[in-house]
Amino acid sequence: MKSNVYKYILLLVVGFITFSCEDELPTKLDYSSYTYSDMDENGGNWNQVLLSGPEQITIDVPEDVSSQAYQAELAELKSIANNLDQSQQEVVAYWTNNPVVRWNEIALELIAKYNLIPGPNPDGTYTLPNPANPEGPPPFPFAHPPYASRALAYMSVAQFDGLITTWHYKFTFNRPMPSDVDNSIQSAYTGNSIPSYPADGATIAAASRDILSAMFPLEKEYLAQKAEEHMSSLMWAGINVESDILAGEYIGEEVAKIALDRARNDGMSKAQCPKPVSDSIKNAAFERYGWKWENLEIPTRPVGLTPLFGKVQMWNVPNVEVVRPPVPPAPGSAEYNENVDELIHFKNNMTNEWRRIANFWQDGLGTYTPPGHWNRIANEFIIKYQLNPLRSARVFAYMNMAIMDGGISCWDAKYHYHYPRPIQNIKGFTTIAGTPNFPSYTSGHSVFSASAAEVLSYIFPQEGNLFRNWAIEAAESRIYGGIHWRFDADVGTEQGINVANYTINVAKTDGAD
Amino acid sequence: MKKIYTGYTYSSLLKFAGWVLFILLLNLNKANAQTPSDAIMMKQKQSCVALIFDYGTWDQYWEGTELRSNATIATFKRYTYMPMIAIGLHDRLNLIVMTPYVETKSTQPNGGKFEGAKGFQDLSLSLKGEFLKKKVGEDLLELFTTIGFSTPMSNYLSDYRPYSIGSGTNEWSFRGIGQYKMQNGLYFRGTVSYLLRGTTEAERDYYYNNGSYYTSTMDVPSAWNYHAGIGIRLFDNSLRMEVLYEGLRSTSGDDIRAYNAPQPTNKVNFDQIGANAQYYFKNIKGLGLLVNYGQIFNGRNIGKTTSFSGGVTYIFSI
Incomplete structure (x- = not known):
C-alpha cells in the first residue's frame, strides 16, 4: 500500500515536470519579412501632411555604384553582413522589412509604461507631472488617452511624410540594393527589391526616435539605443550601405523637427489648465445646462484631466464646433431615466459576456489606452495585407490623426457639457471599471474607436464590418463597465464617424488611391 | 499544463477508499492557496x-x-466560507478536499466605487502521507509529505485585484512537514513547500509586465511557503494551542506600479505571525471547535492583512 502511494506521487511529479514547460508569452507581433503586396513606386508623389513637397528636405545625389566610394561601402557591408553573430541575427529578424510596426509597438509600450495617474501626496494634494522636471515624482508624462493619441499622431505623421520624401528620392535616384550590385551579398529579408538610397528604415528609425524622445523625455537613451540597433540592422541585413542610412536618417531627423514645431504650438501644453480656469468651465456649464460633473475620488482631484484638450489644434477638422454633438438628455428626462435603469440592470445581472466586453476594451490605467488598442489592431491588419512601410505609415498617419481629432472633439464635448458620471448621479452605484477623472458625455472610447474603425474601414474596406462592430462593442463596453450612459456611447460613436470623415476626405485625394 | 492532472489524480485517489479520520487545522489565508500544512x-x-x-x-x-x-480602496474586506472534508484513506494517508467560497469588498466611503466580487474559488485536493514515525526516547519524531492540487471552480476573474477572489490558476503544492512531539505535550513543527503555479486567463489581451504582453495569458509566479510553529496539547489532548509563523516568497513576478492596481503577475511575498487553538468536546463525541488569528507584518504586493477565523469540525466513524 505504502509503496503504491509513493509510486503515484512520483508519477505525478514526473508527469508535472514533463508537461510544465510553457511556451513563451508573446511580447510583440509575430511576423517575419514578407513580399510587399505593392511597391507604390509613385508614393513619392503623394500629398504630405506637414511638408509642402518631398523636396522640402534635400539630400545629396548618391555616388554611383561604380564609384570607388560606393565600392568601399559595399566591401564594408559585405564583411559585416557575412559575419553576423547570433544576437545580430536575432536583431535582424526582429526589425524585419516592415519596421513601422516595430516602432509602433515601442510607442505602445512606452504609453503603457507611462499611463499611470499620479496618486495623492500625504497631505491630500496632487502633484502634476512637469515636463520641466520629467523625473518627478510623478514622472512626466502621464500618458493618458489624449496624450497617447497625440504622441501616436505626431510619430505617424512624421514617419509618413518622411517616407514620402524617401520614396521620392528612391525612385528618382534608383540606386540598386547591394544584393543587386553584388550577388555575393544576400538580403536577409525575403521580398521586393527596392532602391536603397535613402534607407527607408533609417528614416523610420530617426523620425520615430526623435518624436518619441520629445514625448517621453526620460526614454531618450533607450530610444537612441533602439534606433541605433535598428539602423545597424540595416547593414547587418545586407539591405543598405552606410550612405543610404545616413541619408535616410537625415530625412527622419528633419521631418521630426517640422512635426515637433507643430507640436510645440498645438495648445497641448495648456490643456491641463489651473483650477480657476477649470472651475470657470464647470460653472459655465452649470449656468447653461443646470448640471456639472464632479470628481468623486478621495481626496478629490481639483482639476479634471486636460480640460482644454478640446482647444488643441486639429489635423483635418476646420474647427471643433462643427463636430460638437447635441445637448445630452437632462437628468430626470425620460431618456435619462431609461439610461439609469439600464445601468442598474447591467450591474445587477452582470453576465460573463458583458464582463468580458467591459474588460476586453477597458484599456485603462497602465495599458496602451484605446488609441493604442486600435494601433495594435492596425498593426495586425498591416501584416495581414502585407503592406510596405510607406503604405503602413499612411494607415497610421490617417488613423492616428482621426483618433486625435476624435479625442479633441470628444474633450470639447466633455468640458462644454460637463455631464455627470453614473456614480455621481445614481446613489450607491458601483462599477466593475474605474471611473475616469473627466466628465461623462461623450465617451472617449466611443469616439476614439469609431474614428479609428472608420479610417481602417476606408483602408481595408473588406474588413469594414469587423472594425465597425468592434468600435460599437468598445463603445458599449463602457456601459457594461458602469461608467458611461448609453447616450455617451451612441452619440460618441456618431461623433467619431463624423470626425473621421474629415480625415478620410483628405486621404482620398492624397494620390495614394 | 492545465490538462495533465486529469489522467492521474481523481481516479487514482478514489482507489484508496479506506476511510480514516483526519482533521485539518490551518490558517485559512486561502487567497494564497494554502493547503494542509x-x-x-x-x-x-x-x-x-x-x-x-x-x-x-x-x-x-x-x-x-x-x-x-489608498482611499480608492479604503478598507478592504474578505470573507471566506470554507467547507472541507478530510478522508483517511489509510492510517498513513489522508485525502483533504476544500471548496472555499469567497466574497470581497471595500468599506464605504471609498474613492473607487468598485463593485466587490464573490463566488466559489478553487477546488483543492491534497494527499498527505506520513512516512516516518520514530520514538526518540519518550518523544516522537514524525515526518510527512503533502502533495496538493487546486484549480478554479468557477470562472471568477483573477485580473480584478484587489477584489478578485483568487489567482485563477492551477497550483501544485509539494510540501514536507516535520514535527517533534515531546512527552510533556509541547511540540515543534516546520514545513517547507513549493507552490508550482501555472497561468491565468485575463479578459484583456494586452498587459504590461515590465514590458508589453500581447496575450490574455498571465504567468502567476510560483512560490516557496514556510511554516514554523510551537504548540502544546493540554487536558488529555482535548485542547491544542499553537503559535505560528508563515512566510511566502514568490520566485518571480513584477511589482505593483505607482498608484496602480495589482495584477496576477505580481511578485507576492509576506511574513505572518499567528496563533490558533483547537478544542474537542469530551461530552459531545466527535465535535470540535477551532479558532485562528493571523497578522501579516511584512510583505510585498499584498495587503497588510489581519485575519480571524473560526470553525466547527465533526469527526465520525464510517
Whole structure:
C-alpha cells in the first residue's frame, strides 16, 4: 500500500515536470519579412501632411555604384553582413522589412509604461507631472488617452511624410540594393527589391526616435539605443550601405523637427489648465445646462484631466464646433431615466459576456489606452495585407490623426457639457471599471474607436464590418463597465464617424488611391 | 499544463477508499492557496467534515515594498466560507478536499466605487502521507509529505485585484512537514513547500509586465511557503494551542506600479505571525471547535492583512 502511494506521487511529479514547460508569452507581433503586396513606386508623389513637397528636405545625389566610394561601402557591408553573430541575427529578424510596426509597438509600450495617474501626496494634494522636471515624482508624462493619441499622431505623421520624401528620392535616384550590385551579398529579408538610397528604415528609425524622445523625455537613451540597433540592422541585413542610412536618417531627423514645431504650438501644453480656469468651465456649464460633473475620488482631484484638450489644434477638422454633438438628455428626462435603469440592470445581472466586453476594451490605467488598442489592431491588419512601410505609415498617419481629432472633439464635448458620471448621479452605484477623472458625455472610447474603425474601414474596406462592430462593442463596453450612459456611447460613436470623415476626405485625394 | 492532472489524480485517489479520520487545522489565508500544512494524521475508519469562516481585512498594502494606504480602496474586506472534508484513506494517508467560497469588498466611503466580487474559488485536493514515525526516547519524531492540487471552480476573474477572489490558476503544492512531539505535550513543527503555479486567463489581451504582453495569458509566479510553529496539547489532548509563523516568497513576478492596481503577475511575498487553538468536546463525541488569528507584518504586493477565523469540525466513524 505504502509503496503504491509513493509510486503515484512520483508519477505525478514526473508527469508535472514533463508537461510544465510553457511556451513563451508573446511580447510583440509575430511576423517575419514578407513580399510587399505593392511597391507604390509613385508614393513619392503623394500629398504630405506637414511638408509642402518631398523636396522640402534635400539630400545629396548618391555616388554611383561604380564609384570607388560606393565600392568601399559595399566591401564594408559585405564583411559585416557575412559575419553576423547570433544576437545580430536575432536583431535582424526582429526589425524585419516592415519596421513601422516595430516602432509602433515601442510607442505602445512606452504609453503603457507611462499611463499611470499620479496618486495623492500625504497631505491630500496632487502633484502634476512637469515636463520641466520629467523625473518627478510623478514622472512626466502621464500618458493618458489624449496624450497617447497625440504622441501616436505626431510619430505617424512624421514617419509618413518622411517616407514620402524617401520614396521620392528612391525612385528618382534608383540606386540598386547591394544584393543587386553584388550577388555575393544576400538580403536577409525575403521580398521586393527596392532602391536603397535613402534607407527607408533609417528614416523610420530617426523620425520615430526623435518624436518619441520629445514625448517621453526620460526614454531618450533607450530610444537612441533602439534606433541605433535598428539602423545597424540595416547593414547587418545586407539591405543598405552606410550612405543610404545616413541619408535616410537625415530625412527622419528633419521631418521630426517640422512635426515637433507643430507640436510645440498645438495648445497641448495648456490643456491641463489651473483650477480657476477649470472651475470657470464647470460653472459655465452649470449656468447653461443646470448640471456639472464632479470628481468623486478621495481626496478629490481639483482639476479634471486636460480640460482644454478640446482647444488643441486639429489635423483635418476646420474647427471643433462643427463636430460638437447635441445637448445630452437632462437628468430626470425620460431618456435619462431609461439610461439609469439600464445601468442598474447591467450591474445587477452582470453576465460573463458583458464582463468580458467591459474588460476586453477597458484599456485603462497602465495599458496602451484605446488609441493604442486600435494601433495594435492596425498593426495586425498591416501584416495581414502585407503592406510596405510607406503604405503602413499612411494607415497610421490617417488613423492616428482621426483618433486625435476624435479625442479633441470628444474633450470639447466633455468640458462644454460637463455631464455627470453614473456614480455621481445614481446613489450607491458601483462599477466593475474605474471611473475616469473627466466628465461623462461623450465617451472617449466611443469616439476614439469609431474614428479609428472608420479610417481602417476606408483602408481595408473588406474588413469594414469587423472594425465597425468592434468600435460599437468598445463603445458599449463602457456601459457594461458602469461608467458611461448609453447616450455617451451612441452619440460618441456618431461623433467619431463624423470626425473621421474629415480625415478620410483628405486621404482620398492624397494620390495614394 | 492545465490538462495533465486529469489522467492521474481523481481516479487514482478514489482507489484508496479506506476511510480514516483526519482533521485539518490551518490558517485559512486561502487567497494564497494554502493547503494542509499541519502534522496531524487520523486513524482508519474515521472521517471528518469542517466548516470554517475566515475574515481578513487590511487598510494598507505594500506597493512593491512600499507600505501605503489608498482611499480608492479604503478598507478592504474578505470573507471566506470554507467547507472541507478530510478522508483517511489509510492510517498513513489522508485525502483533504476544500471548496472555499469567497466574497470581497471595500468599506464605504471609498474613492473607487468598485463593485466587490464573490463566488466559489478553487477546488483543492491534497494527499498527505506520513512516512516516518520514530520514538526518540519518550518523544516522537514524525515526518510527512503533502502533495496538493487546486484549480478554479468557477470562472471568477483573477485580473480584478484587489477584489478578485483568487489567482485563477492551477497550483501544485509539494510540501514536507516535520514535527517533534515531546512527552510533556509541547511540540515543534516546520514545513517547507513549493507552490508550482501555472497561468491565468485575463479578459484583456494586452498587459504590461515590465514590458508589453500581447496575450490574455498571465504567468502567476510560483512560490516557496514556510511554516514554523510551537504548540502544546493540554487536558488529555482535548485542547491544542499553537503559535505560528508563515512566510511566502514568490520566485518571480513584477511589482505593483505607482498608484496602480495589482495584477496576477505580481511578485507576492509576506511574513505572518499567528496563533490558533483547537478544542474537542469530551461530552459531545466527535465535535470540535477551532479558532485562528493571523497578522501579516511584512510583505510585498499584498495587503497588510489581519485575519480571524473560526470553525466547527465533526469527526465520525464510517
